[in-house]
Amino acid sequence: AQKITQTQPGMFVQEKEAVTLDCTYDTSDPSYGLFWYKQPSSGEMIFLIYQGSYDQQNATEGRYSLNFQKARKSANLVISASQLGDSAMYFCAMREVGAGNNRKLIWGLGTSLAVNP
Amino acid sequence: DTGVSQNPRHKITKRGQNVTFRCDPISEHNRLYWYRQTLGQGPEFLTYFQNEAQLEKSRLLSDRFSAERPKGSFSTLEIQRTEQGDSAMYLCATETGGSNQPQHFGDGTRLSIL
Numbered sequence: 724a725q726k727i728t729q730t731q732p733g734m735f736v737q738e739k740e741a742v743t744l745d746c747t748y749d750t751s752d753p754s755y756g757l758f759w760y761k762q763p764s765s766g767e768m769i770f771l772i773y774q775g776s777y778d779q780q781n782a783t784e785g786r787y788s789l790n791f792q793k794a795r796k797s798a799n800l801v802i803s804a805s806q807l808g809d810s811a812m813y814f815c816a817m818r819e820v821g822a823g824n825n826r827k828l829i830w831g832l833g834t835s836l837a838v839n840p
Numbered sequence: 841d842t843g844v845s846q847n848p849r850h851k852i853t854k855r856g857q858n859v860t861f862r863c864d865p866i867s868e869h870n871r872l873y874w875y876r877q878t879l880g881q882g883p884e885f886l887t888y889f890q891n892e893a894q895l896e897k898s899r900l901l902s903d904r905f906s907a908e909r910p911k912g913s914f915s916t917l918e919i920q921r922t923e924q925g926d927s928a929m930y931l932c933a934t935e936t937g938g939s940n941q942p943q944h945f946g947d948g949t950r951l952s953i954l
Contacts, residue, residue, distance in 0.1 A: 767947040770945075826937070827885040828875075830882030
């Protein structure tokens with residue numbers, strides 16, 4: 724079965740500095756997709772970045788980049804130039820294809836990021 | 841693109857009551873998912889629709905839970921005879937099904953059982 728592991732329950736970063744949030748995954752499927760979402764205290768789940776298993780380059784979206792190391796099965800999120808508004812829970816998720824082409828997401832436990840002024 | 845809309849945002853009810861949540865997807869998204877998220881956890885898959893067909897249900901979805909998506913548009917999730925353990929955030933997500941496309945989430949419905 725597929726599994727996502729986020730080993731950092733909480734992280735602190737100084738405003739304007741970069742921070743790396745760890746994510747490791749386990750799957751036997753050769754084709755998979757990895758996602759990072761941000762969940763502020765208000766509860767909505769906001770998509771940040773996607774990495775496909777066959778993508779040759781690490782994904783980037785503005786201040787977000789994904790450090791994808793396929794052999795190590797890791798997909799760490801790097802946030803550059805942290806802002807106070809980045810304070811939130813961050814979830815790593817993997818797409819698992821099931822019955823009826825169900826593309827459900829399997830989630831880690833999340834990492835709580837606090838940005839200090 | 842008006843985003844995924846969920847109603848209500850919050851629901852407080854007494855144990856044993858029935859509750860119904862609604863999810864309105866992004867208009868061109870034919871795939872719809874329900875997830876449940878309890879405190880300190882990541883979301884857990886509950887059920888999946890492609891258009892109006894409910895194609896997969898999690899073992900988490902006991903017989904007190906039912907979901908529908910008539911005409912492949914909005915979806916409802918009903919919980920009958922609510923229990924304390926049903927207290928959670930219920931999240932709806934939709935997608936087009938493209939290979940690199942993410943699921944888009946609504947703001948969720950937070951259910952509290954008294």
